[in-house]
Amino acid sequence: MLLIFFLIREFLLFLPVFTAGGQGGDTEITVPQGSGVTVLIKPGTPALAPRPCHLLLAKRPLSVLLVKPGERTGFTFTCRDPEKHFVLEIQKNIDCTSGPCPLGDIPLQPPAAALPTLNKTFVWDVRARKSAGLELRFSGPRLRQIGPGDRCPDGVTHTVSGLVGTTIVKIGTFCGNNGTVSRIKLQEGVKVALHLPWLQHRNTSGFSIVNHTAIKRLCIIESVFEGEGFATLMSANYPAGFPEDELMTWQFVVPAPLRASVSFLDFNVSNCERKEERVEYYIPGSATNPEVFRLDDPQPGNMAGNFNLSLQGCDQDAQSPGALRLRFHVLVQHPQTESNKTYVVDLSQERTLFLTIEPRPRLSRRFVAGCFVCLESRTCSPSVTLAPGSRHKISFLCDDLTRLWAVAEKTLSCTDYHYCQRRSFPLLVPGDILRLPVQLRDFSWKLLMPKDRLSLALTPVQKLQQHTHERPCNASFSYVVASAGPGHDLYFGSFCAGGSIEQVLVRQNSSVTLRTFAPSFQSEVPRQGLTVSFLPYFKEEGIFTVTPDTKSKVYLRTPNWDRGLPALSSVSWNISVPSGQEACLTFSKERTGVVCQSGRAFMIIQAQRTRAEEIFSLEDDTLPKPSFHHHSFWVNISNCSPAHGKQLDLLFWVTLSPRTLDLTAIIAAVVGGGVSLLFALGLIICCVKKKKKKGNKGPAVGVYNGNINTQMPLQPKKFQKGRRDNDSHVYAVIEDTMVYGHLLQDSGGSFLQPEVDTYRPFQGATGKCPPSPPPMCSRAPTTKLASEEPPPCFSPEPESEPYTFSHPGPVAGSHRSTQVPLLDSQEPGPPTE
Ligand SMILES: *[C@@H]1O[C@H](CO)[C@@H](O)[C@H](O)[C@H]1NC(C)=O
Ligand SMILES: *[C@@H]1O[C@H](CO)[C@@H](O)[C@H](O)[C@H]1NC(C)=O
Ligand SMILES: *[C@@H]1O[C@H](CO)[C@@H](O)[C@H](O)[C@H]1NC(C)=O
Ligand SMILES: *[C@@H]1O[C@H](CO)[C@@H](O)[C@H](O)[C@H]1NC(C)=O
Ligand SMILES: *[C@@H]1O[C@H](CO)[C@@H](O)[C@H](O)[C@H]1NC(C)=O
Ligand SMILES: *[C@@H]1O[C@H](CO)[C@@H](O)[C@H](O)[C@H]1NC(C)=O
Ligand SMILES: *[C@@H]1O[C@H](CO)[C@@H](O)[C@H](O)[C@H]1NC(C)=O
Ligand SMILES: *[C@@H]1O[C@H](CO)[C@@H](O)[C@H](O)[C@H]1NC(C)=O
Ligand SMILES: *[C@@H]1O[C@H](CO)[C@@H](O)[C@H](O)[C@H]1NC(C)=O
Ligand SMILES: *[C@@H]1O[C@H](CO)[C@@H](O)[C@H](O)[C@H]1NC(C)=O
Ligand SMILES: *[C@@H]1O[C@H](CO)[C@@H](O)[C@H](O)[C@H]1NC(C)=O
Numbered sequence: 001m002l003l004i005f006f007l008i009r010e011f012l013l014f015l016p017v018f019t020a021g022g023q024g025g026d027t028e029i030t031v032p033q034g035s036g037v038t039v040l041i042k043p044g045t046p047a048l049a050p051r052p053c054h055l056l057l058a059k060r061p062l063s064v065l066l067v068k069p070g071e072r073t074g075f076t077f078t079c080r081d082p083e084k085h086f087v088l089e090i091q092k093n094i095d096c097t098s099g100p101c102p103l104g105d106i107p108l109q110p111p112a113a114a115l116p117t118l119n120k121t122f123v124w125d126v127r128a129r130k131s132a133g134l135e136l137r138f139s140g141p142r143l144r145q146i147g148p149g150d151r152c153p154d155g156v157t158h159t160v161s162g163l164v165g166t167t168i169v170k171i172g173t174f175c176g177n178n179g180t181v182s183r184i185k186l187q188e189g190v191k192v193a194l195h196l197p198w199l200q201h202r203n204t205s206g207f208s209i210v211n212h213t214a215i216k217r218l219c220i221i222e223s224v225f226e227g228e229g230f231a232t233l234m235s236a237n238y239p240a241g242f243p244e245d246e247l248m249t250w251q252f253v254v255p256a257p258l259r260a261s262v263s264f265l266d267f268n269v270s271n272c273e274r275k276e277e278r279v280e281y282y283i284p285g286s287a288t289n290p291e292v293f294r295l296d297d298p299q300p301g302n303m304a305g306n307f308n309l310s311l312q313g314c315d316q317d318a319q320s321p322g323a324l325r326l327r328f329h330v331l332v333q334h335p336q337t338e339s340n341k342t343y344v345v346d347l348s349q350e351r352t353l354f355l356t357i358e359p360r361p362r363l364s365r366r367f368v369a370g371c372f373v374c375l376e377s378r379t380c381s382p383s384v385t386l387a388p389g390s391r392h393k394i395s396f397l398c399d400d401l402t403r404l405w406a407v408a409e410k411t412l413s414c415t416d417y418h419y420c421q422r423r424s425f426p427l428l429v430p431g432d433i434l435r436l437p438v439q440l441r442d443f444s445w446k447l448l449m450p451k452d453r454l455s456l457a458l459t460p461v462q463k464l465q466q467h468t469h470e471r472p473c474n475a476s477f478s479y480v481v482a483s484a485g486p487g488h489d490l491y492f493g494s495f496c497a498g499g500s501i502e503q504v505l506v507r508q509n510s511s512v513t514l515r516t517f518a519p520s521f522q523s524e525v526p527r528q529g530l531t532v533s534f535l536p537y538f539k540e541e542g543i544f545t546v547t548p549d550t551k552s553k554v555y556l557r558t559p560n561w562d563r564g565l566p567a568l569s570s571v572s573w574n575i576s577v578p579s580g581q582e583a584c585l586t587f588s589k590e591r592t593g594v595v596c597q598s599g600r601a602f603m604i605i606q607a608q609r610t611r612a613e614e615i616f617s618l619e620d621d622t623l624p625k626p627s628f629h630h631h632s633f634w635v636n637i638s639n640c641s642p643a644h645g646k647q648l649d650l651l652f653w654v655t656l657s658p659r660t661l662d663l664t665a666i667i668a669a670v671v672g673g674g675v676s677l678l679f680a681l682g683l684i685i686c687c688v689k690k691k692k693k694k695g696n697k698g699p700a701v702g703v704y705n706g707n708i709n710t711q712m713p714l715q716p717k718k719f720q721k722g723r724r725d726n727d728s729h730v731y732a733v734i735e736d737t738m739v740y741g742h743l744l745q746d747s748g749g750s751f752l753q754p755e756v757d758t759y760r761p762f763q764g765a766t767g768k769c770p771p772s773p774p775p776m777c778s779r780a781p782t783t784k785l786a787s788e789e790p791p792p793c794f795s796p797e798p799e800s801e802p803y804t805f806s807h808p809g810p811v812a813g814s815h816r817s818t819q820v821p822l823l824d825s826q827e828p829g830p831p832t833e
Helices: 002-023 521-527 660-671 674-687
Strands: 027-030 037-043 055-057 060-062 065-067 072-077 086-096 104-107 119-128 133-138 144-146 157-164 167-175 181-187 189-196 204-212 219-224 229-234 247-253 259-270 272-274 278-282 291-293 307-312 322-333 343-346 353-359 372-375 379-381 384-386 391-397 404-413 424-427 439-448 454-460 464-466 477-484 489-497 501-506 510-516 530-536 542-546 554-557 570-575 581-587 596-598 602-607 613-617 627-629 633-638 651-658
Touching: 065 072, 119 204, 133 189, 144 229, 157 181, 167 181, 167 219, 181 189, 189 204, 219 229, 259 379, 384 391, 454 477, 464 501, 464 554, 477 501, 477 521, 489 501, 510 521, 542 554, 581 633
Parallel strands: 086 119, 219 247, 404 439, 542 570
Antiparallel strands: 027 072, 037 065, 037 086, 055 060, 055 072, 104 204, 119 189, 133 181, 133 204, 144 167, 157 167, 157 189, 181 219, 229 322, 247 307, 259 322, 278 291, 278 307, 343 391, 353 384, 353 404, 372 379, 372 391, 424 530, 439 510, 454 501, 454 530, 464 489, 477 489, 477 510, 501 542, 554 651, 570 633, 581 627, 581 651, 602 613, 602 633
């Protein structure tokens, strides 16, 4: 039973093959005499079919069948799906070397319907006299050039090749839809291969060939734009080398109200023996046509009207020719109101200030029209860097300026410490930069000074607030302060106007980055300034001067927040208490959790007036309970070398309130009762009970500023002077201007790298907030804060919401119909606003 079933199944499976073999439709191909057409049937690549298929001519199997003019051939396939096995190639040779070419519309010959349904390639090979031009005109939709490896949606391609002597040069492969190429002119000869997949029932070639005068170059490709759009085009033979010493031209037809910009996506130059490889433009309105550019120059943009672009090769070095190749992009857009506006950025008085305008990183991969920054409104590129020492005139070709941002960097380098000591320099953003219509993302000052000679004081015009989860900064900009030591970068934090920090002292080379979050920074930055002064060297990583206001809590936290204070470093806070007030100092947790591998981590709270001090081991002791201070005091923290993952970070806050002690004393006096007096005394004792606690487990031998200076905190005294190796610090006396020294050549790694360093202190606390820098997001309040309102989750610049500016001037689009001679010598208007 089972056996019979299998036999039937096997029989049914094989049946179709036998029928196909027996009844496969006979096909006949006729090629008329004198047509110049040959038809070739050959195995295709790749043979996908599982079973072999044969081509039978009079029952004889053939691998290749060639039908010549005047022949009629009948044949059979042994399978029902010959399209998976064989392809057709129909070649027509047209020789007009000895007379005019009888061309015009090119028909499919024989018509596709008269041919078997196989993949077909129609090839027209036209040879003409050396100086004869030939023009291919595509009548249907315009063609789109595709790169090697790209496919057309419908599988129909036109491959165009030209002739240089006897060498065939591939001009390009094109899809027959939504492109811009309408005509291709060649000289001496042309070969067009039209590939039609077997399912395509197309019955026309889609082009005509007409004779033309000599074009005196390899080819001319005409690209027509009817509206906004883009085209990607390639040099002949791309990605292989462009033929030696050849010339190729692209003509662009751009409707009057639109603007075109060229950008090179990919290019290589060869090794030239004579001449120089270059591109030349004919740009309407340019007085200096042709405009010649090197391939690595920024290419022109913002061009109004038809223009053309030529690629000129050179005489290559025979030994090592190299390869010239080019793939480029032409973007045609409506002019933007901004594109007609010139902004002046005068950096002529600057020596170390570099301004880069570049695309804002995008989250989505969706295509968006390009944005260009144009220098002198002619050369446009997606990003530009304006160098110091000149006055720059820039304009924008961009429909949405929020897609760009500006980043500036200035180096203040002190090379002569005698000169710099105690001098101050304001950190100011030039007005020209604030007036640009793009967001100033970051303005960084790199502050460099001789090692172990000088330190820095950063003094703001208005007191600063440290950004914390508990009290996030919500101003339109912040200062991000970081220092760069030989082994480590130290992120001090992000500071905005409106707090209690009067000064930040930083030990060594540092960077201060003004980072903006809201468009109102343009008006707010000039009101808040920061001054940097060079001070004699000190050994704390940082010293913060804090003068709390009576109204609000001051939150402070250790530098390098979630990565922990660097090993063996110390930080101090000088906290002022106005007379008549008392300050309450509260730590956010009971224990620090630090585990020391070597050295000791400790904190000293010292009254400045009496010098009375309390010392806490941060490893063993619990942190002090809220304590009251009537006079200014120090909070000094020194780290050990902590074990991995057991870092030291501390958050504390200070609140002021009117001094209650006086009140108690008055009450005590009024009552005169000894009990009350005792009670009051008790209070005082309670408040200062920890005073002189002085390490309850033997001498707290700590490493204070351990990497430089070891000192027992039991004997508070001035830090001993560090070893001064005078020979290693010989500096030439320099003139004033030399303070603004060279730009630090190698900024790699050691300096603040905002995307990496700055945001990290917030890692792990982002919760429901986007991980956008800096995520000013609260984490769940600690238990000690639980009674408070959880601070709102606040991100000053979620990347999903583009940063918006209101652009001065007329609304976009109102100038669309105005034709602008774009490359005329536009007068640099005064910066607007
Ligand atoms: C026919 O053309 C298609 C692409 O258009 C290709 O995938 C297929 O392999 C070709 N068939 C043969 C037999 O070459
Ligand atoms: C071509 O058309 C397709 C769909 O019609 C579209 O997805 C594609 O973006 C177009 N390409 C160009 C270059 O316009
Ligand atoms: C091609 O086919 C279209 C219809 O699909 C027909 O109108 C046209 O006449 C045909 N052209 C030729 C040259 O056969
Ligand atoms: C094109 O060929 C025709 C004759 O076939 C001739 O009369 C005409 O001058 C040629 N045109 C050019 C531009 O060579
Ligand atoms: C071509 O240029 C690219 C950079 O544009 C370069 O990386 C590459 O090595 C060059 N190739 C050759 C063959 O010169
Ligand atoms: C390029 O444009 C200029 C000016 O429009 C024109 O004189 C020149 O013939 C053009 N060259 C080519 C090859 O199209
Ligand atoms: C700070 O930068 C200057 C200039 O680059 C350098 O000479 C000096 O050694 C740096 N200081 C430290 C502590 O690395
Ligand atoms: C910014 O924070 C301050 C207090 O720090 C508050 O008074 C103000 O309303 C906040 N502004 C915004 C826009 O949240
Ligand atoms: C501490 O801060 C106060 C207030 O700003 C200041 O007057 C005092 O000089 C500072 N003390 C030290 C040692 O810097
Ligand atoms: C605390 O730090 C400040 C500033 O670095 C220093 O002047 C003071 O002497 C330190 N106090 C103690 C007890 O170390
Ligand atoms: C561009 O500026 C020129 C003069 O500066 C003016 O004549 C022209 O109308 C402006 N065009 C647009 C589109 O704003």
